[in-house]
Amino acid sequence: MQVNxxxxxxxxxxxxxxxxxxxxxxxxxxxLGRVSWVANAMEAELRPPFAAAGLGxxxxxxxxxxxxxxxxxxxxxxxxxxxxxxxxxAVTKRVDRLVExxxxxxxxxxxxxxxxxxxxxxxxxxxxxxxxEVHLANEARMLxxxxxxxxxxxxxxLGKLVAQLEG
Numbered sequence: 532m533q534v535n536x537x538x539x540x541x542x543x544x545x546x547x548x549x550x551x552x553x554x555x556x557x558x559x560x561x562x563l564g565r566v567s568w569v570a571n572a573m574e575a576e577l578r579p580p581f582a583a584a585g586l587g588x589x590x591x592x593x594x595x596x597x598x599x600x601x602x603x604x605x606x607x608x609x610x611x612x613x614x615x616x617x618x619x620x621a622v623t624k625r626v627d628r629l630v631e632x633x634x635x636x637x638x639x640x641x642x643x644x645x646x647x648x649x650x651x652x653x654x655x656x657x658x659x660x661x662x663x664e665v666h667l668a669n670e671a672r673m674l675x676x677x678x679x680x681x682x683x684x685x686x687x688x689l690g691k692l693v694a695q696l697e698g
Contacts, residue, residue: 539565539568540568541560541561541564541568542561544557544560544564545558545560545561545564548560573673576669576673577666577669577670580662580665580666581666584658584662584665587625587628589615589617589621589625590625590628590629591662593611593615593625593626593635593649594629594635594651594655594658594659594662595659595663596611596614597611597635597649597651597655597659598651598656598659603650604651604655604656605650605651606648606649606650607640607647607648607649608622608623608626608640608646608647608648608649609646611626626649629655633654634651634652634654634655634658634659635649635650635652635655636649636650636652637649638650
């Protein structure tokens, strides 16, 4: 196994394991360690535009889920929870913050008031439409060092990994 020593911290770790435990194949770290590092670095790069717009962690996820749902930009609370893969309590906190900002509104979904709908307001639609442009431009900037072909290849390979892990 050839490791580009000095290329990055993960490669150095794998090289160290190759010296200390040559009986082990540490090469999975070259993928998983780098994916983990990239995830942390991406979070640090993705967060500032949302923070500058006054959004808390995960607030844009709520707005984006509602906007992607299409007109009337409304989802049940439990649908939001499923779409964002977070706890119902986390969704409630996010929705509370967004109600205060005037970006979303709540309504009873059932006649008995047990179910709850969350919908984007007009201001919320305008806001999320502006923010998705900022967000996608930021993501494109982050991937600027990759060619379109490399991006497509990476997307395909990560999709394959996701499918394996989900299955």
